[in-house]
Amino acid sequence: MKRFKCIISYDGTHFAGYQIQPNKRTVQGELERVLANMHKGEAIRIIASGRTDAGVHAYGQVIHFDSPLHLPTDGWKKALNAMLPDDIAIREIQEVDASFHARFSAVAKEYRYKIRTAVERDVFSRHYVYHFPYPLDYDAIKQALQLVKGTHDFTSFCSAKTEIEDRVRTIYEANLLFTDDGVEFQWIGDGFLYNMVRILVGTMLEIGQGKRKWDCIPSILEGKDRRLAGKTAPPHGLYLWKVAYDN
């Protein structure tokens, strides 16, 4: 038995999310179907670094699986890409030690959130960028980003449905990048709670619009109440960008 680590990208538009669900098209479902085909029907379970919601994209999701097949890694990549639907791609595959675990070995994750601020609608990016054609105070957003960096209890910035009790996470980087038609938020942290990036982005947009002051962040964090933070930004601007592991 060998263990394989894959870096995959997918367009979340036509998936009901990453995680397998009966009678729904999911990324995990498509991957496991293709792996079962390669293994003469034998079920091969894959483990991802984490889930993504319906409509959320991945540029660099990481998965692992175990297989008894003897194929060169280049052969694995070609075979999988040939059988996968065209909205999932294997970017890299490598054999790893049996101690590697896509979820538990991850030490950091990066998410990106893309926003088009140009006034005109753009039909070509409608599934890949959130269109938010309103003036934004970028200085206020940058001040607020400094305040969410670091180690905090992010209860206010995750879905009220979150079941995990330990909501303390560390955000290493929270940057605002400028693009051709808007901005991109870059989030790097040791882990993110359910809807956390989307709620952080929604709150930053409210700060950018002047609906909240940039220095509201500490009191939102201290309140530990989802209702104190901003709206959840829509899924289609969000990308799981990279998952980092110790070498």
Add this chain to the structure above:
Amino acid sequence: MKRFKCIISYDGTHFAGYQIQPNKRTVQGELERVLANMHKGEAIRIIASGRTDAGVHAYGQVIHFDSPLHLPTDGWKKALNAMLPDDIAIREIQEVDASFHARFSAVAKEYRYKIRTAVERDVFSRHYVYHFPYPLDYDAIKQALQLVKGTHDFTSFCSAKTEIEDRVRTIYEANLLFTDDGVEFQWIGDGFLYNMVRILVGTMLEIGQGKRKWDCIPSILEGKDRRLAGKTAPPHGLYLWKVAYDN
């Protein structure tokens, strides 16, 4: 009655082409349905600068229509964009003289053809860029582009099904532009025949791959036979970019 000129963009992925057809989703069908709604069910016929095929995109298609409604042009734009599906957008609308005709008044058209040459598959651009991950001799392509410029009978570079008898067209510009992940062909001419840009691109790619010499162009043109030119490049890399009118 007033005449309106609109510049529209659409994502061709989910359309059976521009032109209205029974029981198919078409750009013209969607536009005329929305206009009929705005006119209490009265049919409003729209005229475009020309058709585009299934899967072909438009960044700057031009249409015109006549209406008895009294709305400011900004009101027209907002109303139409609010009612149109999200893969069609009105970029500009203006009232024009009754002598304006989207098709017959056009003096030049620009098409772009986008190609991704990077080896890796990219799930996000799969409907918007042709993935052609092979080495290309750009100098050879540029030489060949010089030879298709000018006034020629383009019988060899249009679909064998073309019914128009006069196949003489003038190409003003035929350029190769470099992009982040590949190249883009820019074609400007007084008009293009059925499949002409896609056959020109397919031929240029064969020249770039060394399957044909760049100086094959004159003999292809002289032969006036579709079978002499290269393959028809797929529709999803093609964009009707701009239509120019005399002011």
